[in-house]
Amino acid sequence: MTSRERFLAACRCAPTDRVPAWVMRQAGRYLPEYRALKEKYDFLTLVRTPELAAEVTLQPVRRFAQLDAAILFSDILTIPEALGQGYSFCESGGIAMDFILDSEEKLAALGAAADVPARLDYMAQAMRLARAELGEGRALLGFAGSPWTLAVYMVEGGSAKQFSKIKRLAAEAPALFDALMEKLADAVAASLKMQIAAGADAVQIFDSWAALCTAGEYENLSLRWIRKIIAALPAGVPVIVFAKGMAHLAPQIAATGASVLGVDWTHKLSDIRKLAGTQLALQGNLDPVVLSFSDEKIVRERTREILDDMRGERGHIFNLGHGILPDARPENFAAMLDVLAS
Amino acid sequence: MTSRERFLAACRCAPTDRVPAWVMRQAGRYLPEYRALKEKYDFLTLVRTPELAAEVTLQPVRRFAQLDAAILFSDILTIPEALGQGYSFCESGGIAMDFILDSEEKLAALGAAADVPARLDYMAQAMRLARAELGEGRALLGFAGSPWTLAVYMVEGGSAKQFSKIKRLAAEAPALFDALMEKLADAVAASLKMQIAAGADAVQIFDSWAALCTAGEYENLSLRWIRKIIAALPAGVPVIVFAKGMAHLAPQIAATGASVLGVDWTHKLSDIRKLAGTQLALQGNLDPVVLSFSDEKIVRERTREILDDMRGERGHIFNLGHGILPDARPENFAAMLDVLAS
Numbered sequence: 001m002t003s004r005e006r007f008l009a010a011c012r013c014a015p016t017d018r019v020p021a022w023v024m025r026q027a028g029r030y031l032p033e034y035r036a037l038k039e040k041y042d043f044l045t046l047v048r049t050p051e052l053a054a055e056v057t058l059q060p061v062r063r064f065a066q067l068d069a070a071i072l073f074s075d076i077l078t079i080p081e082a083l084g085q086g087y088s089f090c091e092s093g094g095i096a097m098d099f100i101l102d103s104e105e106k107l108a109a110l111g112a113a114a115d116v117p118a119r120l121d122y123m124a125q126a127m128r129l130a131r132a133e134l135g136e137g138r139a140l141l142g143f144a145g146s147p148w149t150l151a152v153y154m155v156e157g158g159s160a161k162q163f164s165k166i167k168r169l170a171a172e173a174p175a176l177f178d179a180l181m182e183k184l185a186d187a188v189a190a191s192l193k194m195q196i197a198a199g200a201d202a203v204q205i206f207d208s209w210a211a212l213c214t215a216g217e218y219e220n221l222s223l224r225w226i227r228k229i230i231a232a233l234p235a236g237v238p239v240i241v242f243a244k245g246m247a248h249l250a251p252q253i254a255a256t257g258a259s260v261l262g263v264d265w266t267h268k269l270s271d272i273r274k275l276a277g278t279q280l281a282l283q284g285n286l287d288p289v290v291l292s293f294s295d296e297k298i299v300r301e302r303t304r305e306i307l308d309d310m311r312g313e314r315g316h317i318f319n320l321g322h323g324i325l326p327d328a329r330p331e332n333f334a335a336m337l338d339v340l341a342s
Numbered sequence: 343m344t345s346r347e348r349f350l351a352a353c354r355c356a357p358t359d360r361v362p363a364w365v366m367r368q369a370g371r372y373l374p375e376y377r378a379l380k381e382k383y384d385f386l387t388l389v390r391t392p393e394l395a396a397e398v399t400l401q402p403v404r405r406f407a408q409l410d411a412a413i414l415f416s417d418i419l420t421i422p423e424a425l426g427q428g429y430s431f432c433e434s435g436g437i438a439m440d441f442i443l444d445s446e447e448k449l450a451a452l453g454a455a456a457d458v459p460a461r462l463d464y465m466a467q468a469m470r471l472a473r474a475e476l477g478e479g480r481a482l483l484g485f486a487g488s489p490w491t492l493a494v495y496m497v498e499g500g501s502a503k504q505f506s507k508i509k510r511l512a513a514e515a516p517a518l519f520d521a522l523m524e525k526l527a528d529a530v531a532a533s534l535k536m537q538i539a540a541g542a543d544a545v546q547i548f549d550s551w552a553a554l555c556t557a558g559e560y561e562n563l564s565l566r567w568i569r570k571i572i573a574a575l576p577a578g579v580p581v582i583v584f585a586k587g588m589a590h591l592a593p594q595i596a597a598t599g600a601s602v603l604g605v606d607w608t609h610k611l612s613d614i615r616k617l618a619g620t621q622l623a624l625q626g627n628l629d630p631v632v633l634s635f636s637d638e639k640i641v642r643e644r645t646r647e648i649l650d651d652m653r654g655e656r657g658h659i660f661n662l663g664h665g666i667l668p669d670a671r672p673e674n675f676a677a678m679l680d681v682l683a684s
Contacts, residue, residue, distance in 0.1 A: 093503075161435075162631065162634075162667055162669075163631065164631050164634050164667070164669065167629070167631045167632075168631070168634070168635055168636075171632070171635060171637070171640050172635060172636065172637055172640070211587070211608050213608075214607040214608065214627075214629050214663075215607070215608055215609050215610045215613070216610060216647060216651075245553075245587060245608060246608060248590045248608075248609065248613075265556040265557070266553050266555075266556065266557055266587060266588060266590075267557050267590065268557045268558060271557070271590075285556075287509070287556050289504065289505065289506050289509045289510070290509075290513075292504075292506050292510070293510055293513060293514060294510075294514065295513070295514055298513050298514070305558060309558075321556075325504055325506070327504075327506065
């Protein structure tokens with residue numbers, strides 16, 4: 001079984017020879033080869049230059065022979081930017097959107113969702129370059145933020161603490177909220193279709209701000225837009241939904257048409273399996289901080305615990321419960337993969 | 343039924359004439375009368391001056407006749423401070439502990455748990471003053487942070503982003519971690535016993551950082567210390583455990599001896615009831631941001647939705663899913679209580 005076959009089989013809950021693995025933000029700051037590039041180019045230059053984005057995408061699969069998938073190096077905020085709402089990074093590490101999206105006028109001034117693929121052509125180019133060098137042996141993933149998660153950034157104007165603006169807009173100006181979500185769902189669908197056409201085997205939708213929603217409003221504020229996106233994608237391409245803090249709503253998330261649910265570390269995967277049944281593959285869920293520990297033995301133990309919890313179950317893709325941390329040790333990453341392969 | 347009787351009956355899952363209510367951080371910045379005091383005294387002066395702390399404790403029950411309980415105005419970090427690790431507030435709003443607790447030496451230098459009640463006598467005094475003015479008509483609550491949540495602040499040295507230090511300590515120096523937790527459990531138990539002796543009818547343990555734990559390690563890192571605390575308290579005094587982001591582990595949390603589980607807004611209370619059975623009372627869980635909305639009609643609708651979800655069930659204490667926000671509107675608070683009472 002090639003890595004690509006293994007990964008795609010797991011997405012379908014079909015048998016695999018071992019559990020496949022990739023890691024959220026695996027192309028990133030914990031890698032010395034990434035930091036070397038980052039000394040020469042800023043983050044957005046890396047994202048927007050196809051050759052550089054492809055290079056960064058491939059760094060982890062070059063280093064780790066047992067890694068089953070690469071994921072395009074990019075950023076979820078490329079979509080707001082392609083629609084006309086740019087952004088930058090603050091000194092403090094937070095994100096600042098160029099303006100706060102808080103009116104019909106500002107929504108009307110955004111570009112059309114149909115123009116997003118042309119504006120994000122650098123992503124398609126990077127995907128094609130990565131695919132060409134990767135070959136068919138390993139899986140290649142595309143991704144986007146969920147409409148809800150993108151709307152949080154756009155309406156809050158960047159990183160936020162209380163998230164009052166987005167929740168007030170959704171509750172008090174539902175027509176404006178729905179119009180924004182409609183545009184974002186169309187834009188995300190267009191971006192993901194473009195990424196699939198350029199070589200992505202599967203795509204992940206990051207609903208990083210899922211847990212801002214109440215259980216009762218999650219369907220209306222987020223899931224129905226994810227369902228719309230999935231319905232627009234070519235049949236047979238697996239969609240992973242990472243719903244941070246909301247995996248306990250697995251049956252509802254499965255009803256969007258997602259093939260795989262990304263689970264954070266606050267759940268045992270076997271508990272989610274009991275909730276959601278055997279047709280939804282599960283992805284996760286090692287606590288990212290474990291890869292920053294100095295004791296490799298703990299990395300191996302914690303990895304084994306997750307494998308043991310899902311032993312005998314089909315449809316498990318190993319991953320962290322959230323993105324890898326900048327101080328993660330590449331040796332730990334290798335030890336984790338070693339446990340999976342042994 | 344008095345408010346106090348109603349509140350205590352709900353804690354025992356006994357019948358009540360209506361759902362009782364209080365609100366996390368109800369004594370706080372959203373109240374003009376609190377802000378007026380805050381112009382004259384800083385936060386820690388308010389906390390440490392019995393007359394002022396009692397006054398702030400009583401402000402919300404004076405304003406809102408239908409509020410069933412007052413909660414002592416204080417801070418969870420009074421315990422680290424009483425043990426010898428002081429703290430201050432940064433300009434940015436974060437918390438800075440006076441040092442990082444990262445060695446056996448620093449742990450050994452902390453004071454004894456047995457001395458905590460004497461050092462926190464100002465809390466006992468404030469509780470007695472509040473009790474005297476409140477009378478027996480309304481419930482009065484004490485509280486503390488969970489050992490895990492306190493340890494997070496002490497080991498991280500204040501507000502943190504990645505929480506690597508506390509997780510590394512727990513994993514790589516388990517004897518030091520356990521010794522710290524033992525001391526904190528004893529200190530929290532001593533503080534809660536003191537608050538109960540001074541007039542608290544019930545106590546809440548805030549496990550605000552619960553969701554930093556994985557599902558598998560939550561018992562070992564947090565719940566077993568909460569169990570130890572509850573075992574040390576006088577029988578019959580209800581203990582509320584607020585386990586933010588971990589309510590899906592309700593059966594495990596109930597096994598600590600807690601009477602009430604505080605639930606955030608990511609769950610329907612009826613779903614947690616199905617998980618945990620009818621012997622565990624549930625507290626929650628309106629999204630705090632709703633009290634900041636300008637449309638009072640939405641406040642009433644959302645409050646009714648939560649009541650409807652638990653209609654016919656015993657053992658529901660109405661509250662928010664987290665602390666009230668500084669920009670909450672007192673009129674909304676009143677409207678919420680009005681729905682509960684009508």
